[in-house]
Amino acid sequence: MKKTLTIILLFFALFYTRSQNQTYAVETIAFYNVENLFDHYDDPKTRDDDRTPEGRDRWTEDIFEKKLTNTAIVIADVARELTGGPPAVIGLSEVENRYVVERLVETPELKKYNYGIAHFESPDERGIDVCLLYRKSKFTLLRAKTYFLSLFDSDGDRDFTRDQLVVSGLLDNELIYLIVHHWPSRSGGQATSEPKRIAAGELNRKTVDSIRTINPTAKIINMGDFNDDPNNKSVEDVLGAVGDRNEVTENSIFFNPMMSFYKKGIGTSCYRDKWNVLDQVHVSPSLLDESDTNWYFWKAGIFNPSYLYNKKGRYKGYPFRSFAGGKFTGGYSDHFPVYALLIKKQ
Numbered sequence: 001m002k003k004t005l006t007i008i009l010l011f012f013a014l015f016y017t018r019s020q021n022q023t024y025a026v027e028t029i030a031f032y033n034v035e036n037l038f039d040h041y042d043d044p045k046t047r048d049d050d051r052t053p054e055g056r057d058r059w060t061e062d063i064f065e066k067k068l069t070n071t072a073i074v075i076a077d078v079a080r081e082l083t084g085g086p087p088a089v090i091g092l093s094e095v096e097n098r099y100v101v102e103r104l105v106e107t108p109e110l111k112k113y114n115y116g117i118a119h120f121e122s123p124d125e126r127g128i129d130v131c132l133l134y135r136k137s138k139f140t141l142l143r144a145k146t147y148f149l150s151l152f153d154s155d156g157d158r159d160f161t162r163d164q165l166v167v168s169g170l171l172d173n174e175l176i177y178l179i180v181h182h183w184p185s186r187s188g189g190q191a192t193s194e195p196k197r198i199a200a201g202e203l204n205r206k207t208v209d210s211i212r213t214i215n216p217t218a219k220i221i222n223m224g225d226f227n228d229d230p231n232n233k234s235v236e237d238v239l240g241a242v243g244d245r246n247e248v249t250e251n252s253i254f255f256n257p258m259m260s261f262y263k264k265g266i267g268t269s270c271y272r273d274k275w276n277v278l279d280q281v282h283v284s285p286s287l288l289d290e291s292d293t294n295w296y297f298w299k300a301g302i303f304n305p306s307y308l309y310n311k312k313g314r315y316k317g318y319p320f321r322s323f324a325g326g327k328f329t330g331g332y333s334d335h336f337p338v339y340a341l342l343i344k345k346q
Helices: 002-015 061-077 098-105 190-214 233-239 258-263
Strands: 024-037 089-095 115-119 129-135 139-147 164-171 174-182 220-225 269-271 274-276 279-283 296-302 338-345
Touching: 024 061, 024 174, 024 220, 024 279, 061 098, 089 098, 089 174, 089 220, 098 115, 098 129, 115 139, 115 164, 129 139, 129 164, 129 174, 164 190, 174 190, 190 220, 190 233, 220 338, 258 279, 258 296, 279 296, 279 338
Parallel strands: 024 089, 174 220
Antiparallel strands: 024 338, 089 129, 115 129, 139 164, 164 174, 220 279, 269 274, 296 338
16 A cells, blocks of 8 residues: 555656646656666777676676676666656666667567667877766757867876767657766876867867757756766856856756755765765756746756665765776666656646
C-alpha cells in the first residue's frame, strides 16, 4: 500500500506541478564524467598504457566489463525517480573512443533504450573524449560537430585537450542545441591552470554567439566538467553563466542553476575534503519562459544516491570512484552526474 501511494504521489508531483488541470511531459538532460572509461587494448597513439592488462593499473577485460556495467547502471538511474526513465539525452566525458561508447549503449542496462551516439575523436593527449548519447525515440539528431580549443604550454608547445562538442536536434519535434565540455584540468594548481579554462570559456561563448546570430531565441543547454566552480572567472565572467535567476535577462548567455548547490556546499566532486561543483548544466534564457507551450527549464539536480558514495576508509563520504590506490575498486566515478529537467505542457 505504501509503495502504491508513493507512485501515485510521484505521478501527481510530475504531471500536476503547476495546476490541477494542467499536465506536463518531463524529460531529463544530463551530464556525467565517467572517470576514465578505457578499453583494455593498447592504443599506440595515446597515453593509455596504464589501462592495459600489462600496464600499471592491470586493466583487464574483466575490469573493463565491470566498468561498463557500473557506468550503465548510473546512466539508467539518473533522475529516474522524477521521470520514470533514464535521460533522454546525456553528455559524457572521459570516454576513450567510439568503441567503448558503443559497448556502453549495448549493455543490458541500456540496450532497451536504444541510445544513439554523437562522438568524435579529440586530440587530447590522454586519449579521452566527450560524447553525447540520445534516446532515438525522444531525440532526433540533426547535426554534430566539434570545436578545437587551441592551447599552448609554458614552453610554447601545443597543449592538446578535449574538443567542445556541439549537437543540434529535435526533442519531441522542437529544436534544441546541446554543447558538451570537459575543460582543461587544474593540474599544477587552480590559479596556474586558470588561463586554459578562460580560453575554454571564450571558445564556449563564441560558439553560443554564433548560434544566437543565426537563431536569437535558440534553446541551448551547456553541460560538462568545467574544472571550475560556478563562481570562478571562466564560468561566471568569461562565459557569462549567471547564478541568480532574478538577474537573468534575454541578453544573458546562460542561467547557471548549479550556483545554488555550490552556495549550499553540495558538490559533484571532492578534493582534500572540499566539495566542488565542477560538473554543471547551464540553460539559455529562452528556456526560462514558463508561458512557453514548448520545452522549458523546470529545475536542476545532482544525482548522488547512497550507492555512489564511498562507505569506508580515508575517503568515506567521497564519490565512490572506480580506481584508487593502484587498483580497481568496483566503484563508479569520482564525479556525480548532474541534470536539468525540462517540462512541456500537454
